[in-house]
Amino acid sequence: MMEEKGRENGVAAMKACYRRFDPAAYLQYNYTPPRADFTRKDSIVPWKLACLHRAFTEGDMSGELLVDIGSGPTLYQVMSGCEVFSKVLLTDFLEVNRQELRRWLQDEGQCSLDWTPYLQHVCKLEGRRPSAWTEKAAKLRQVIADILPIDVHCSQPLAPDALPLAGADCLVSCFCLESVSPDLAAFTRALGHIGKLLRPGGHLMLIGALGESYYFAGPGVRIPVVPLNEAQVCTSLKESGYTLIRLEVYTLTQDMRVGVDDVTGVFFVKAKKD
Numbered sequence: 001m002m003e004e005k006g007r008e009n010g011v012a013a014m015k016a017c018y019r020r021f022d023p024a025a026y027l028q029y030n031y032t033p034p035r036a037d038f039t040r041k042d043s044i045v046p047w048k049l050a051c052l053h054r055a056f057t058e059g060d061m062s063g064e065l066l067v068d069i070g071s072g073p074t075l076y077q078v079m080s081g082c083e084v085f086s087k088v089l090l091t092d093f094l095e096v097n098r099q100e101l102r103r104w105l106q107d108e109g110q111c112s113l114d115w116t117p118y119l120q121h122v123c124k125l126e127g128r129r130p131s132a133w134t135e136k137a138a139k140l141r142q143v144i145a146d147i148l149p150i151d152v153h154c155s156q157p158l159a160p161d162a163l164p165l166a167g168a169d170c171l172v173s174c175f176c177l178e179s180v181s182p183d184l185a186a187f188t189r190a191l192g193h194i195g196k197l198l199r200p201g202g203h204l205m206l207i208g209a210l211g212e213s214y215y216f217a218g219p220g221v222r223i224p225v226v227p228l229n230e231a232q233v234c235t236s237l238k239e240s241g242y243t244l245i246r247l248e249v250y251t252l253t254q255d256m257r258v259g260v261d262d263v264t265g266v267f268f269v270k271a272k273k274d
């Protein structure tokens, strides 16, 4: 009983931190130069987009439904997957993030970030001319079927009727689980919860922070993060019923340590649900 109470308090404290999450600031801190610098080969953006492109296009994917867990206000994570899956669901805990995504989806303007450079870069990875970014944006708007509320700390993170009975064919989740969990045990439980949304044999693409203990999601909005290392990620995946296919790691260069967090590296995982 006491242990359960402790778990609930830890999760509740994390949820309280997210009440002040500022989507525009978050995008500014993480998705503009120097972190998002397409002119530099060693920048983290080309690395991450290349990991996603390769993982989605290496020929082992099947099915129709891709679900992005904890989308936040970002879209880069589904720019390759939208060419492989006919239906994409975006999800987030906060309405402010779901609103940001809806604004882009409805092409109403007033988006907090211009995703064009990301769309152009993914087109380049696909061997298309960068000007095809408008077609990719249209494709993305065509396949995104909904933007849903989610809570990865619930044993059933989505509404009961959100997915087909068989589950999703593929999940992607970036910088979510470690950023919303009070400790490693909660991170591992959340990994298990989202695994129940995935059909057996389905793929999980997981991107996350290594060695990060906090990040800022707005001026003075400091959010604690579970500091992870590669071994812990691999153990949590195994404990949650996944088989690791590939783990890649990017070590942030000094100039990318810009004070908005204390992340030291980023991991990319491709795994399969047992």
Ligand SMILES: C[S@@+](CC[C@H](N)C(=O)[O-])C[C@H]1O[C@@H](n2cnc3c(N)ncnc32)[C@H](O)[C@@H]1O
Pocket (backbone or CB within 6 Å): 015, 018, 021, 069, 070, 071, 072, 073, 074, 077, 092, 093, 094, 097, 150, 151, 152, 153, 173, 174, 175, 176, 179, 180
């Ligand atoms: C660090 S942001 C990651 C955003 C985006 N995926 C990216 O790649 O930058 C973490 C996201 O998790 C969401 N979140 C917070 N608590 C959550 C929960 N209990 N379940 C699911 N998502 C949650 C936040 O609203 C936020 O959008």
Ligand SMILES: O=S(=O)(c1ccc2c(c1)CN[C@@H](CF)C2)N1CCSCC1
Pocket (backbone or CB within 6 Å): 030, 031, 032, 035, 036, 044, 045, 048, 175, 176, 179, 209, 212, 215, 225, 261, 263, 266
């Ligand atoms: O890897 S990033 O530098 C990045 C992107 C997002 C985040 C972090 C790092 C670290 N703190 C996380 C807090 F949850 C959020 N990157 C930013 C540019 S586009 C590719 C991803």
